[in-house]
Amino acid sequence: MKKVLSIFLLFTLLLSAGTIYASNNSGQNLSDWYKKAFQKESEELGAATATGMILIFKEVNAFLRDLKIDISTTIADFSNKHVNNAKTGIGEYQAEMINSLNNAVTELENVNFDEYVKGLNIEEEINQDFEQMVQEVFSE
Secondary structure, eight states, X not given: OHHHHHHHHHHHHHHHHHHHHHHSOHHHHHHHHHHHHHHXXXXXXXXXXXXXXXXXHHHHHHHHHXXXXXXXXXXXXXXXXXXXXXXXXXXXXXXXXXXXXXXXXXXXXXXXXXXXXXXXXXXXXXXHHHHHHHHHHHHO
C-alpha cells in the first residue's frame, strides 16, 4: 500500500507540476529566452567587431606610415637625381662658355687692331670721297 500511495503521490506531484508549468505563459518564457540569447550574441558580435576594427585601423595606420616613408624616399631620390642632373648641366654649360670666351680672347689677341682701325679709316675716306663726288655731280 505504501508503494501505491507513494506512486499516487508522485503521480499527483508530477501532474500538479505539469499543470503549474502549463499554466505559465510559455510564449513569454520563450520570448525572454530569445531576448537573453540575442542580447548575449549581440554583445559578443559587437565586441568581436570592435576588436576587428581596431586591428584593421592599426594595420591601415602602419601601412600608411610605411607608405609615407616610401613616398618621401622616392621624392627625395627623384629630386636629388634631377638636382644633380641640373648641376651637371650647368657645370657643362659653364665649362663650354669659359672655353668659348677663352677662344674669343685668343682670337682677339691675334687680331691686329691697327689694321682694323686703318681699314675703318680707309672706309671712312672712301665714303667721304664718294659723298664729295655725288655732291659735285648733283651740284653741276
